[in-house]
Amino acid sequence: xxxxxxxxxxxxxxxxxxxxxxxxxxxxxxxxxxxxxxxxxxxxxxxxxxxxxxxxxxxxxxxxxxxxxxxxxxxxxxxxxxxxxxxxxxxxxxxxxxxxxxxxxxxxxxxxxxxxxxxxxxxxxxxxxxxxxxxxxxxxxxxxxxxxxxxxxxxxxxxxxxxxxxxxxxxxxxxxxxxxxxxxxxxxxxxxxxxxxxxxxxxxxxxxxxxxxxxxxxxxxxxxxxxxxxxxxxxxxxxxxxxxxxxxxxxxxxxxxxxxxxxxxxxxxxxxxxxxxxxx
Ligand code: C2E
Ligand code: MG
Ligand code: MG
Ligand code: MG
Numbered sequence: 001x002x003x004x005x006x007x008x009x010x011x012x013x014x015x016x017x018x019x020x021x022x023x024x025x026x027x028x029x030x031x032x033x034x035x036x037x038x039x040x041x042x043x044x045x046x047x048x049x050x051x052x053x054x055x056x057x058x059x060x061x062x063x064x065x066x067x068x069x070x071x072x073x074x075x076x077x078x079x080x081x082x083x084x085x086x087x088x089x090x091x092x093x094x095x096x097x098x099x100x101x102x103x104x105x106x107x108x109x110x111x112x113x114x115x116x117x118x119x120x121x122x123x124x125x126x127x128x129x130x131x132x133x134x135x136x137x138x139x140x141x142x143x144x145x146x147x148x149x150x151x152x153x154x155x156x157x158x159x160x161x162x163x164x165x166x167x168x169x170x171x172x173x174x175x176x177x178x179x180x181x182x183x184x185x186x187x188x189x190x191x192x193x194x195x196x197x198x199x200x201x202x203x204x205x206x207x208x209x210x211x212x213x214x215x216x217x218x219x220x221x222x223x224x225x226x227x228x229x230x231x232x233x234x235x236x237x238x239x240x241x242x243x244x245x246x247x248x249x250x251x252x253x254x255x256x257x258x259x260x261x262x263x264x265x266x267x268x269x270x271x272x273x274x275x276x277x278x279x280x
Pocket of ligand 4: 181
């Protein structure tokens, strides 16, 4: 008691807080170097139709840290966003994904794949975001209609008209939009009617409990119905079992992503998996 009240006035010098602060500063410095050191990687997770055929992939960012090994986004995305490093890193993600898309378009076994890329709200709000994407599409020769940008509800809290206008400009080229993590955000239904979206992604937190929890089942069911009535495609993320897929299919959801069909994996592993499926 005495100890904790004694240090609260000078909490900045609390040794554990100081250690955390130092660790964060170090992480930020490492993140600043990661682009120059070519430590960013893209992994790809399959998206499948009701027959299990891979129709697309989601590109997911990984950091190949020299000592820590492969680091997942939960550790660094918020830091990239708070330091605005999300813009150069996001550019790298888009460029890499589009280059891959262009390569796949030339190979019969992969030509049908679409690629979904996560775009953070900060990135989308850059004044020149549309121009950047256009330049990347042109430079890489990626087929525009196979690129899907995943945005979240946070994008529409402010500057909704600006978001809409940017989306419409990109849609003129054929670029498509998915609303990621649907149901976890602000859940204002107004923007759904207002925005030119193509797909709703049902968040994995609902899908994972869809069999066990009546409440989650109700949320998933109503999301599928909402997507249908707004003429949006719907995909369930975090599908981990046959039982979940069967439930989803019987409720009208025909596109899936999750460990049941493959974890996010490096390019070579994905191509091996798809080639094996294509052959059989
Ligand atoms: P997200 O876009 O919702 O991506 C889906 C996340 O769910 C991925 O986590 C994926 O590995 C995980 N997942 C997929 N299937 C399953 C499953 O069956 N079970 C479980 N438990 N998890 C599954 P990951 O790769 O760690 O990415 C986390 C988040 O980081 C992403 O969520 C996305 O919001 C963000 N992110 C990833 N890459 C990028 C990027 O390039 N740019 C931006 N701005 N954000 C990114
Ligand atoms: Mg996503
Ligand atoms: Mg998601
Ligand atoms: Mg998520």
